[in-house]
Amino acid sequence: MPLGHIRPAVAGIEEQQILAVSKLALGDPSVIALWYGESDLPTDPALRRPAIDSLNAGETFYTHKRGLPEFTDALAAYMTGLHAKPVAANRVTLTQSGMSAIMLIFQMILDPGDNAVIVSPVWPNAQSVVRALAGTPRFVALDNNDAQGWHLDMEKIRAQCDGRTRAIFVNSPNNPTGWVMPPEQLAEMLEFARERGIWIVADEVYNRMVYDGRAAPSFLDIAGPDDPVLVVNSFSKSWAMTGWRMGWITHPAELGELLGNLIEFNYSCVPVFLQRGGMAAVQHGEQAVATMIDHCRAGRAICDRRLPSLPHVTGYRSPTASFYGFFHIPGTEDRTLQICQDLVRAAKVGIAPGTAFGPGAEGWYRLCFAQSPDRLEEAFDRLQIGLGAI
Structure with missing residues (x-):
């Protein structure tokens, strides 16, 4: 049975590319997911x-x-x-x-x-x-x-x-x-x-x-x-x-x-x-904000130390705000999404493709460093191997 009318503006919306990566890991707790803009800190009990x-x-x-x-x-x-x-x-x-x-x-x-x-x-x-x-x-x-x-x-x-x-x-x-x-x-x-x-x-x-x-x-x-x-x-x-x-x-x-x-x-x-x-x-909630910023500051320090030494990585600058590591891998402009998908499958780590963020970010990649130190160190260990194989 044919469907009724769908507005072309809605029907033409493409799948969000971060979702195209993350859905590969649904139900797989072994994947370290750094693709979303989300910390691994739960909400402070005083706010709950x-x-x-x-x-x-x-x-x-x-x-x-x-x-x-x-x-x-x-x-x-x-x-x-x-x-x-x-x-x-x-x-x-x-x-x-x-x-x-x-x-x-x-x-x-x-x-x-x-x-x-x-x-x-x-x-x-x-x-x-x-x-x-x-x-x-x-x-x-x-x-x-x-x-x-x-x-x-x-x-x-x-x-x-x-x-x-x-x-x-x-x-x-x-x-x-x-x-x-x-x-x-x-x-x-x-x-x-x-x-x-x-x-x-x-x-x-x-x-x-x-x-x-x-x-x-x-x-x-x-x-x-x-x-x-x-x-x-x-x-x-x-x-x-x-x-x-x-x-x-x-x-x-x-x-x-x-x-x-x-x-x-x-x-x-x-x-x-x-x-x-x-x-x-x-x-x-100012103490909760301070805790969050300290958590991210520790994550940024790990990102500053580990990210620039990963295979093929260029362009990373330690951010003065937000909680993302944004970096470039030259020569991957036409396969940015594919590389992120391959990293999920082969290295069990998830990052976001720069192409999700509009023009000017082809060949760029984003990871969220608002994570606990052990989780982040393990993610970089996996990226070291995964990016070395691209």
């Missing part, structure tokens, strides 16, 4: 406990679409303490993950045929959301050289924007490169967005994952409350809460009702018991 208590208290009903008022108040206070400009609670909307925050934003601002300019390499789902909504992603690849490392040419951003450009999507600190957008460039991009009436969609989910200072430079340090800036954040990385699926958007206050309507149509609300854990994170 309020969620458990909430469930035991029977808080299992519908709640406010945009988050409990006491939670949005807590998020506003958290960001006000973190950044140079105050954030009011009516500018905060809780979402069911950073991913759903990005989807809600593009549902709100993108019509079919519009385009979004995306700084790449970048997390694959950003471009997929644009394509799923019948928009067109336009990529601006970060430049990379020995003198400057990874860096953005703003002239390339300007050149890609036209009358159908609705957003510039920028992820800083960046997944996968670890690039951090400097304050002067944040200001330059904000001024351009103001002039052109283009939204900046800033994915700042790694803003606490920095190894010098409390947070990375943010658009929230410089943007006014009515600027065309939509900042996405998440509980996943800083507090080791990937499975909780909670994030939030900081936005102009007048968008709150629109976002609330979209939430109602997408998932209604974030469960109360999850929100209790999130509130504990932003109000009492």
Whole structure:
């Protein structure tokens, strides 16, 4: 029996390449998986406990679409303490993950045929959301050289924007490169967005994952409350809460009702018991953040020592933010995915292909070093053998 109509924009979405690697190891605990952006640390018990208590208290009903008022108040206070400009609670909307925050934003601002300019390499789902909504992603690849490392040419951003450009999507600190957008460039991009009436969609989910200072430079340090800036954040990385699926958007206050309507149509609300854990994170979770950063700092030290000595590896720079080792193997540009798949089968170690992250990353590879030392050392031992055989 033939299927009914499927929108071409959805039917044409290709399988995510990290999934194309990871599905080879389903049910195989012997594989050391470094392909996802996820630590092996479980959520701190002090953050889990309020969620458990909430469930035991029977808080299992519908709640406010945009988050409990006491939670949005807590998020506003958290960001006000973190950044140079105050954030009011009516500018905060809780979402069911950073991913759903990005989807809600593009549902709100993108019509079919519009385009979004995306700084790449970048997390694959950003471009997929644009394509799923019948928009067109336009990529601006970060430049990379020995003198400057990874860096953005703003002239390339300007050149890609036209009358159908609705957003510039920028992820800083960046997944996968670890690039951090400097304050002067944040200001330059904000001024351009103001002039052109283009939204900046800033994915700042790694803003606490920095190894010098409390947070990375943010658009929230410089943007006014009515600027065309939509900042996405998440509980996943800083507090080791990937499975909780909670994030939030900081936005102009007048968008709150629109976002609330979209939430109602997408998932209604974030469960109360999850929100209790999130509130504990932003109000009492600084020790959990410090533990996570220390865990990643130890992983980065192992990565700095082991990764550059692996067979064929070039291009690795110790990241100042995020928790990824990003490296190049020259001559593999046309078989990046295949090499990752072969490493799963032969070496029982999983890394992500750079081709998953958009143009400019062919022949590059990403691994997550937010892992325990023993696990990471064993992974590098396996990569030593596996990469030696390519």
